[in-house]
Amino acid sequence: KNQVEQSPQSLIILEGKNCTLQCNYTVSPFSNLRWYKQDTGRGPVSLTIMTFSENTKSNGRYTATLDADTKQSSLHITASQLSDSASYICVVSLTDSWGKFQFGAGTQVVVTP
Amino acid sequence: EPEVTQTPSHQVTQMGQEVILRCVPISNHLYFYWYRQILGQKVEFLVSFYNNEISEKSEIFDDQFSVERPDGSNFTLKIRSTKLEDSAMYFCASRLGAQTTDTQYFGPGTRLTVL
Numbered sequence: 001k002n003q004v005e006q007s008p009q010s011l012i013i014l015e016g017k018n019c020t021l022q023c024n025y026t027v028s029p030f031s032n033l034r035w036y037k038q039d040t041g042r043g044p045v046s047l048t049i050m051t052f053s054e055n056t057k058s059n060g061r062y063t064a065t066l067d068a069d070t071k072q073s074s075l076h077i078t079a080s081q082l083s084d085s086a087s088y089i090c091v092v093s094l095t096d097s098w099g100k101f102q103f104g105a106g107t108q109v110v111v112t113p
Numbered sequence: 114e115p116e117v118t119q120t121p122s123h124q125v126t127q128m129g130q131e132v133i134l135r136c137v138p139i140s141n142h143l144y145f146y147w148y149r150q151i152l153g154q155k156v157e158f159l160v161s162f163y164n165n166e167i168s169e170k171s172e173i174f175d176d177q178f179s180v181e182r183p184d185g186s187n188f189t190l191k192i193r194s195t196k197l198e199d200s201a202m203y204f205c206a207s208r209l210g211a212q213t214t215d216t217q218y219f220g221p222g223t224r225l226t227v228l
Contacts, residue, residue, distance in 0.1 A: 043219030103156040
């Protein structure tokens, strides 16, 4: 069964600190992996998109890594800001699909002053 | 910056009633999607739509659901006879092209409450 598992479920960090979120997937055949940020009550917003041949992708203070061999990805947030408080969702796309993405449950990040 | 819009932001309906959720995708986008997110759960794919027809649908998207692009701008999701378990946030999304790495843009969602 195609699955996307994220950890931790939630975390609290101090403003200015770094954090790393994890994503493990069993989706096959794999096409690409995306990280989204979802503020409460809003739609997800794309942060990064990586194909199986890419190891890392950055978007400002967000850096995603991908190991397609071990089927693991991480999202690193550098110098966190209060506005980073949100749910971060790992989404995996199947090779033969245009939009039948498999969503993870998300990691809820709370940045405190 | 162009964005996907959805109306209404919140819809309350009685069980058994029909509802239509409306979306206006980004104007030059060609691929459209509906997702739902039950409170506290993960986002789930419902259906994708291209060239005026459904290209993929999930097992959730049964006969009570239908989608339509009635004109050049709107994309609608109809639920014929709502059930309590249809209560969720419904997100519309659109994408420009067929590249699997194209960004999907999500709307702000419609919160559907079935009483």
